[in-house]
Amino acid sequence: MKTWIKRIGLVVLALLLIVAGFAAFIQFSGLPTFEPIHMDLQVEATxxxxxxxxxxxxxxxxxxxxxxxxxxxxxxxxxxxxxxxxxxxxxxxxxxxxxxxxxxxxxxxxxxxxxxxxxxxxxxxxxxxxxxxxxxxxxxxxxxxxxxxxxxxxxxxxxxxxxxxxxxxxxxxTALGPPPFPEEPILLPDTNDILATGRYYALAAYDCYNCHSADFKTNSSLEPEKSVGFFGGGNPMLNLEGETVFSANITPDPTYGIGSWTEEEFVKAVKYGTRPDGTQLRYPMLTHTVLPDEEIQAIYTYLKTVPPLQNEVKR
Ligand code: HEC
Ligand code: HEC
Missing domain, CATH: 1.10.760 (Cytochrome Bc1 Complex; Chain D, domain 2)
Known part of the structure; x- marks a missing residue:
């Protein structure tokens, strides 16, 4: 019996030492460095x-x-x-x-x-x-x-x-290290495919999913759909007064998301920051007056297809 307890104790101690050693390594070694990637590129400025x-x-x-x-x-x-x-x-x-x-x-x-x-x-x-x-x-x-x-x-x-x-x-x-450098050229989505275009804006170009999924720490930049709580909101961020503001659930759930919003209401909220009930969206949700309506409409069409999440975000 006693030798058992002793053995378990030794194993626990060894594990603790490994964890402590790892933590000390991270703390004292600073940020990681990586093999530099060389690329010849000359962009023509049209x-x-x-x-x-x-x-x-x-x-x-x-x-x-x-x-x-x-x-x-x-x-x-x-x-x-x-x-x-x-x-x-x-x-x-x-x-x-x-x-x-x-x-x-x-x-x-x-x-x-x-x-x-x-x-x-x-x-x-x-x-x-x-x-x-x-x-x-x-x-x-x-x-x-x-x-x-x-x-x-x-x-x-x-x-x-x-x-x-x-x-x-x-x-x-770990999770938020550098994504791999792409091996193939990455093409723009087909402009006739409104769903693919909306997905591209929401995930690749304008990064909406990044704030609107559960937590920056569990987001996946390579496979955004695998981010925890994808578009379900609740990601805590700070406004300019230092108060916590949670990102909104913008999945198509009719109760907790934007399932009952019309396309016009959505465009108005994203473009000018005004919600259907007339209240203003708070920082860090910004206005997007530079975005043409068609782009925001495409995002709306795409968001209608993401899995609805019943996650209540209190304002
Ligand atoms: C969400 C905030 C955020 C956005 C959006 C953002 N950046 Fe940054 N950027 C940062 C931060 C923070 C750093 C500093 C990183 C560090 O300390 O190493 C940085 C660093 C950089 C650097 C490195 C500069 C240097 O001297 O090392 C470049 C280049 C850069 N950003 C370009 C861009 C460009 C271009 C865009 C738009 C496509 C952009 N960033 C969008 C926050 C942002
Ligand atoms: C920097 C983080 C951030 C980014 C990027 C961002 N949002 Fe937001 N968004 C928020 C926060 C925080 C709120 C909640 C604001 C509030 O409660 O007043 C919000 C609210 C919203 C709302 C209102 C939903 C509701 O129920 O009130 C919509 C719609 C929305 N965002 C759409 C978008 C779209 C589309 C994009 C990409 C173009 C985007 N957001 C990018 C942080 C962000």
Missing amino acids: PERIAKGAKIAAVQCMNCHMGNDNKLSGMVMEDVPKEFGVIRSKNITQDKEKGIGNWTDGEIYVFLRTGIRKDGSFAPVYMPKYPLLADEDIYSIIAWLRSDAPPVQPSSRELAPTVPNFLVKILSR
Whole structure:
């Protein structure tokens, strides 16, 4: 009997030591680095691409990178849940020293896909990775970053770098590490297929699922449909006053989701932030006035096909 207890005790002790050793390793080793990926790319900047890039940037990059000089010179991310610590974005203007003016098109492409920089360092959670975005749309973003648009003109602002906490470090080595670099070209969806187009906007281009699934920590950027609580809401984030705001359930459930909303009501909410009962949506749900109605309608059509979830999110 006694030797049994002793043995179990030793096993438990050994397990504890392994866990403690692993935790110490994560804590002291910092963020992981990865094999740099080289890519030769020269994006041709057409007016169409610059315009498309501006639209995607308005929904994505601008919200997280806009500095107090009205350029994309970096900001403190106010809506990041406290558990991730203080997260600061970076200067992505054309400044050659403080911004990304010296990055090649290939380096930007690789970074947007994987979060890996040319020195192998990794931008953790909160810089989204875009493994499903079509090549053409990435080219458009690059064309816009190089354009004469005011927000990307050189700025010499520089924020202190983010000091990653334990959670950020462990996620970078596990669930939220870099998605694999695509082996095949990624094409835009067929514009005649409204469902595929809506899915592309909601999952690949405008990242709606990311905030609207249960938790950033259990989202899958490679297979968004596998994110826990896919579009069922309840993901806690902070508004500008530091209060918790939960993302909404936008599955087609008639009681807890948007199953009873008409297409017009949905467009109004996404575009101008006004709900059917007249109340305004709160930060960090933003208005999307740059998006044409057809795009929001396509998202609506797609959302009608995702599995309804009976998850009640209190406002
Ligand atoms: C949800 C917020 C968010 C969005 C959206 C976002 N970023 Fe970022 N981005 C960040 C954060 C935070 C970092 C800093 C990561 C770090 O500390 O390593 C970052 C880092 C970067 C970097 C690395 C810069 C450097 O000097 O290392 C580039 C380039 C970049 N973002 C470009 C973009 C572009 C282009 C878009 C739009 C397609 C975009 N980001 C959208 C939050 C965001
Ligand atoms: C940065 C996180 C974030 C992103 C990205 C985001 N949302 Fe939201 N969304 C929220 C939050 C938080 C709420 C709840 C706001 C509130 O309760 O006032 C919300 C509310 C909504 C609502 C209102 C639902 C209701 O029942 O009141 C709709 C519709 C919606 N979002 C659609 C979208 C679509 C479509 C996209 C992509 C284009 C999107 N959201 C992207 C965070 C986000």
